[in-house]
Amino acid sequence: MRVDIKGFTKPLVESLVAIVIGILVGAIILAFSGYSPAEAYIALFNGALGSKYGLAMTLSSATPIILTALTFGIGARTGLFNIGGEGTVYFGAIMAIILTNLWGNVLMGLFGGILAGMAWMAIPAILKVLRGVNEVVSTIMLNWMAYFIALYIVLQKIPNPEDPNKTLAVPVSARFPIIMKGTELSWAFAISVIAALITYYILWHTELGYELRVSGYNERAARYGGINPKKAIIWSFLLGGIMSGLAGATEVMGRPPSYAISQGMANIYGYGFDGIGVSLVGRNHPLGIIFSGIFFGMLRAGATSMQIEAGVPLEMVKVVQGVIVVTIAIPGLLDLLKKVVRR
Amino acid sequence: MEEVPIIEMKGIVKVYPDGTKALKGVDFSVKKGEIHGLLGENGAGKTTLMKILSGMLHPTGGKIFVNGKEVRFKSPADALANGIGMVHQHFTLVDVFDGLHNIILGMEGHGLFSKIDVEKAKEKLQKLMDELNFQVPLDVPVEKLPVGVQQRIEILKTLYRDVDVLILDEPTAVLTPIEVKELFEVLRKLKSQGKTIIFISHKLREVMEITDRVTVLRKGELIGTVNTRETTPKELAKMMVGREVVLKIEKPPKEAGKPVLEVKDLWVKGDRGEDAVKGLTFEVRAGEIFGIAGVEGNGQTELIEAISGLRKVEKGKVILNGKDITGRPPRELYDLGMAHIPEDRIHMGLVIEMSVAENSILGLHWRKAFRGPLGLIRWDKVKEHAAKLVRDFEVSVPSIEAPAKSLSGGNQQKLIVAREVSKEPEFIIASQPTRGVDVASTEYIRNYLIKLRNENKAVLLVSADLDEVLQLSDRMAIIYEGKFVGIVKPEEVTEEQIGLMMGGIKNES
Ligand SMILES: Nc1ncnc2c1ncn2[C@@H]1O[C@H](COP(=O)(O)OP(=O)(O)OP(=O)(O)O)[C@@H](O)[C@H]1O
Ligand SMILES: [Mg+2]
Numbered sequence: 129m130r131v132d133i134k135g136f137t138k139p140l141v142e143s144l145v146a147i148v149i150g151i152l153v154g155a156i157i158l159a160f161s162g163y164s165p166a167e168a169y170i171a172l173f174n175g176a177l178g179s180k181y182g183l184a185m186t187l188s189s190a191t192p193i194i195l196t197a198l199t200f201g202i203g204a205r206t207g208l209f210n211i212g213g214e215g216t217v218y219f220g221a222i223m224a225i226i227l228t229n230l231w232g233n234v235l236m237g238l239f240g241g242i243l244a245g246m247a248w249m250a251i252p253a254i255l256k257v258l259r260g261v262n263e264v265v266s267t268i269m270l271n272w273m274a275y276f277i278a279l280y281i282v283l284q285k286i287p288n289p290e291d292p293n294k295t296l297a298v299p300v301s302a303r304f305p306i307i308m309k310g311t312e313l314s315w316a317f318a319i320s321v322i323a324a325l326i327t328y329y330i331l332w333h334t335e336l337g338y339e340l341r342v343s344g345y346n347e348r349a350a351r352y353g354g355i356n357p358k359k360a361i362i363w364s365f366l367l368g369g370i371m372s373g374l375a376g377a378t379e380v381m382g383r384p385p386s387y388a389i390s391q392g393m394a395n396i397y398g399y400g401f402d403g404i405g406v407s408l409v410g411r412n413h414p415l416g417i418i419f420s421g422i423f424f425g426m427l428r429a430g431a432t433s434m435q436i437e438a439g440v441p442l443e444m445v446k447v448v449q450g451v452i453v454v455t456i457a458i459p460g461l462l463d464l465l466k467k468v469v470r471r
Numbered sequence: 472m473e474e475v476p477i478i479e480m481k482g483i484v485k486v487y488p489d490g491t492k493a494l495k496g497v498d499f500s501v502k503k504g505e506i507h508g509l510l511g512e513n514g515a516g517k518t519t520l521m522k523i524l525s526g527m528l529h530p531t532g533g534k535i536f537v538n539g540k541e542v543r544f545k546s547p548a549d550a551l552a553n554g555i556g557m558v559h560q561h562f563t564l565v566d567v568f569d570g571l572h573n574i575i576l577g578m579e580g581h582g583l584f585s586k587i588d589v590e591k592a593k594e595k596l597q598k599l600m601d602e603l604n605f606q607v608p609l610d611v612p613v614e615k616l617p618v619g620v621q622q623r624i625e626i627l628k629t630l631y632r633d634v635d636v637l638i639l640d641e642p643t644a645v646l647t648p649i650e651v652k653e654l655f656e657v658l659r660k661l662k663s664q665g666k667t668i669i670f671i672s673h674k675l676r677e678v679m680e681i682t683d684r685v686t687v688l689r690k691g692e693l694i695g696t697v698n699t700r701e702t703t704p705k706e707l708a709k710m711m712v713g714r715e716v717v718l719k720i721e722k723p724p725k726e727a728g729k730p731v732l733e734v735k736d737l738w739v740k741g742d743r744g745e746d747a748v749k750g751l752t753f754e755v756r757a758g759e760i761f762g763i764a765g766v767e768g769n770g771q772t773e774l775i776e777a778i779s780g781l782r783k784v785e786k787g788k789v790i791l792n793g794k795d796i797t798g799r800p801p802r803e804l805y806d807l808g809m810a811h812i813p814e815d816r817i818h819m820g821l822v823i824e825m826s827v828a829e830n831s832i833l834g835l836h837w838r839k840a841f842r843g844p845l846g847l848i849r850w851d852k853v854k855e856h857a858a859k860l861v862r863d864f865e866v867s868v869p870s871i872e873a874p875a876k877s878l879s880g881g882n883q884q885k886l887i888v889a890r891e892v893s894k895e896p897e898f899i900i901a902s903q904p905t906r907g908v909d910v911a912s913t914e915y916i917r918n919y920l921i922k923l924r925n926e927n928k929a930v931l932l933v934s935a936d937l938d939e940v941l942q943l944s945d946r947m948a949i950i951y952e953g954k955f956v957g958i959v960k961p962e963e964v965t966e967e968q969i970g971l972m973m974g975g976i977k978n979e980s
Contacts, residue, residue: 329847333847333848333850334845334846334847334848335836335837335842335846335847335848336846338829338832338836338848339836341825342822342825342833345822345824345825346818346822346823346824348815348818348819349818349819349820349821349822349833351781351801352779352781352801352811352813352819352820352833352834353801353833353834353836354800354801354802354805354834354837355802356800356802
């Protein structure tokens, strides 16, 4: 099908304007804090885009957040405010480690991520369908539960006997090949892009996707149209679960051999939350999410050089990033709020 | 000497963001104290013109004068400040608020930080209602009120803001004849108080009865303004359509066949848990139009929803072609040959954010014709289908990719009707099938329902428009408080008798 250009231009322009505003506000904050905004931004963009290495870092940072953004995006497009991606990532990563250590190949790892993601997201789905529990409440609580359960597994069940600071790593035979030597960019990035494309296809080109979108817009019209909104809710959660599960799996399978979940899970923490921002900036559209995911990846990748070259402390980098994210996310949030209020 | 018109719009142009030229330079002028009718086919631009006058939309070009002074409205509040208020085609009340709070909502001095002087507001409203003899309950959440009453609240809400010019966009579409009469009395009273009223309707009879002058639009252009006394319905129809219109409904006599739908001792609850349908029993036969007349809110909605699988049946049975379908989901019913034109087009019949093409397959999207391998939808086939619906029913759309919300009210309705009959049903529920539809299309839809009947299909018609029920039905039931007051043949009763029955009074003859 021809891509509907008209429908895309307005959100695209809005998101671009927001990016510019975000960068400007960030500049003002930098200036007030006594740094040179120009220097800082040059360092950031240079670090993220100025070299092959930077580019590779950008794309590898984009990989997990594109996937977690898809979780939120699928939810938003189908009438759910699903913020359970965060907890799902942990289990995707853990399950991928366990299965690849039993059967050392890539498919088992991906399968583990998918399986864990679906299983964990089935919980808020069932709660909503059977008991009418609001998904915002359930997914927030489940994120906390996931954190402590995962922490327990990481510390007690799959520690690395040789390095107590880490879990077992995914065996080399089950890792994604690195695309560019010396960087962390692996073919896992392709998985995230393919997942986004498949999501687009499912939502806009299949009967299931049609039913999911109709339910998302208008539950009464869905019922009238012969659609079972409960079925739609369950599918939306499961598809979302797959994406965040994959985010965890590709993370532990993608990065170079010594990589594994660290003791406090700091290295896989936060992807689910970042994904919300990525999705909003991408207007909850899978294709938009690819681009906004890369943009966010760029911010992450550039942060280090901003710190090194412009002397901006990492905290400041985070503030600037936060401002950009919030500004960019505002149009998306407004859209969503309008919808939620109307409900 | 010519007196200055209270409203003067000059050369109004409106181009919507998607490029649709809704108004192409329209002049429109209204005299103080008159009731001015605004006529035109679906999509002619009536709502657009009035939204501009009431500050909801900004014109692309043209000027607006109020009492000879040029104005520029940035928002509806600006228009209100100039004494202009509008009651919309689709209501804008907050469902869970009661009448009083809906009316004072958003008024200056009732903001977040100022204390709401509810007592004073109530007093003022009561006075207004007494003057007009136009009562509504103020303390009931509006979602629990019948549409006719909701509309009164909308009107009071506008009047409460002290408007001089009241714009009513198709106010009678949702009303029964008696309610229309009552509304007209209020309008006459308002006129005698010196208010100016702009009245949009597709019903020529109403326009002839209530208006002083009439302006006709066609495809975004002004055709002319005439004095009502000097014109005829025929001439108005010709102005609207651009050619002589011969409107007639032909309904040859026909013997009804076997029962297609059987309803047995059906009990259904309403949203508040009250019994809304109380033990109804009837059948709709092949080759028959079975009509249900009644004041809205007497159980029609619940009855239809129960039959069409959208609402729980408490007790009793629904049988379609001999098969018990009680409690079965809509999808199964559609596969068994049911189609349903729902009364609520915005919230049920359409997904207004989605395109015309996407809406054209709602409820038949699983059919083989649209299905490719792997559960893919064949959008090429869907578009062909949508294009055909639009062509056959002359639905005027910017494009089939345009969202349904960019269609005019009547065109939305036509799209739904077109889609439902495209299901080639054995049994069709037509609930308010011509609500908001223009004269020509109304006749088309009515003739189509008769055609279905002639092809031996069964039609269940529910309508607040008594003429429609009388004209189309082979048999008709009058519903009152969830029960049938009687089942009659239209030719065997007078309108007066039906009027009484609609009030719950049984025929003694
Ligand atoms: N939001 C919108 N975006 C694009 N086009 C629109 C929009 N709203 C209305 N239109 C188009 O403008 C034209 C005039 O619409 P309008 O609603 O004013 O018609 P109308 O005379 O009120 O018709 P009806 O009798 O069916 O209510 C139509 O062609 C319609 O498709
Ligand atoms: Mg209109």
